[in-house]
Amino acid sequence: MQADIFKKKKLNTAVFILLVCFVTFIAATITEFSIAKGIASVPKAIQWSFSNFYPTKESLTKLPDILDKMKETLLISIAATTVAALLAMIFAIFGSTATRVNAFFGGICRGIATVFRNIDTAAWAMILLFSFGQSPLTGYFALFFGSFGFLTRAFVETIDEVSSSSVEALKATGASYFTIIFQSVIPSCIPQIISWVLFMVETNIRSATLVGLLAGSGIGFAFDLYYKSLNYHTASLVVIVIVVSILFIELISNYVRRVIL
Template sequence: MRIFGLLVLVYLVYAASQLDLGFGRLVTGLGEGARFLARMFPPNFERWELLVEGLLESIQIAVLATVIGLVLSLPVGLMAARNIAPWWLSGPVRAFIAVCRSLHYVIVAILFVKAVGFGALAGVFALVVASVGFVSKLFAEAVEEISMKQVEAVRSTGAGTLAVLLYAVLPQVASRFVGFSLYQLDSNLRNSTLVGIVGAGGIGGTLFAAFKRFDYDFVSAILIAIIGLILLAELISGRIRGAMR
């Protein structure tokens, strides 16, 4: 164990030297960071129309991507559950989920920007892929943890596959799926502010443009608005979770 720890320490020192992570750069960066923060205050809310427009577009992107992603995640998650789906179906579907999860949503957004052009459509598509990858995986794992006694009881009545899903599987995982949905909506609200940086719509595009103009007081206003939006979304989702308990 000591040898392993020593090897890790040696590697950390080697990696730091290769990446030029010197103390001098840290000190210089702290000074530059202080000057940068000083230029961000006080925040400038004079162009509040542009700010509101970007926030509304981000909210629209997040809501659309979440709804579409959840509609797709429900059947995908069921097909990926190995206790109710045959191996020849669950295996490929799980591979598809892994592909959706393998790329960061910003990279996916760049790909869709190249495919469909700049704007909110690329952002919606990118967050749909992220939603399917996340929710489908968790939903499939939740289905695999259900009690099979209820499934067998419904099957013994001669019910078909759809009836088994509706009366034996979904009731056991419905509350968890709602929880996954709320978490994904909260996540997409945060992510929708980032995809705009690569041209996929939302407040991120406004933020990136302000950075390029060195308009740092407006940058500060945008960041405060984004933080307020996320805190509001967290408050609402917390109230909904509390009401479901």
């Protein structure tokens, strides 16, 4: 019996691999992409990077301006995430099966979060460009909407997983709805919620670079400006600042997670 199951799994795996290879071949044929040419171009790309894409003494004079843009990006990312987390917590409480007021209202909360979650941050930025133009506000709302959808889903799953048994126990004792929320649900979910918020901050800092290209603000706009003006040395400095900032935020995030979890 186990041998038949093992053979079936091997067959399914082989079929899946063949299907992926077939789809890859069809996609490469339609797009006229040559894997051989792509691999052959890697050494030239590396050579060009070492020859042109590195900071110089002249580019270091732009460092204060780059750091200001990076600070703007960090603040926008953190602000968008924290405000989105507060709103997402409200929607998650009303949308969770453990704490919802009724099934209809809970379905509406989940549906709204699903719509926001399934529209990419870059797509939100392009949509909001029509309303706010190229400004920091466009980047803020793009990150806010994407964060709200993702965090609502994450918080709903956290509440369903962590609080279901305690909510049922408190309901059995006759505790009021708000007592259950503030005395049981929120305290028990706080560590996981903070972890999700920190993850979202990290993600938004990465996304903010791309959003900045579209919104004309922050570190993404600085990179686009220097790169399009063929100032590759300063553009490379922008990339280094982005990488260092992301690593620094991740170190802080990991430390906080170790403390709270």
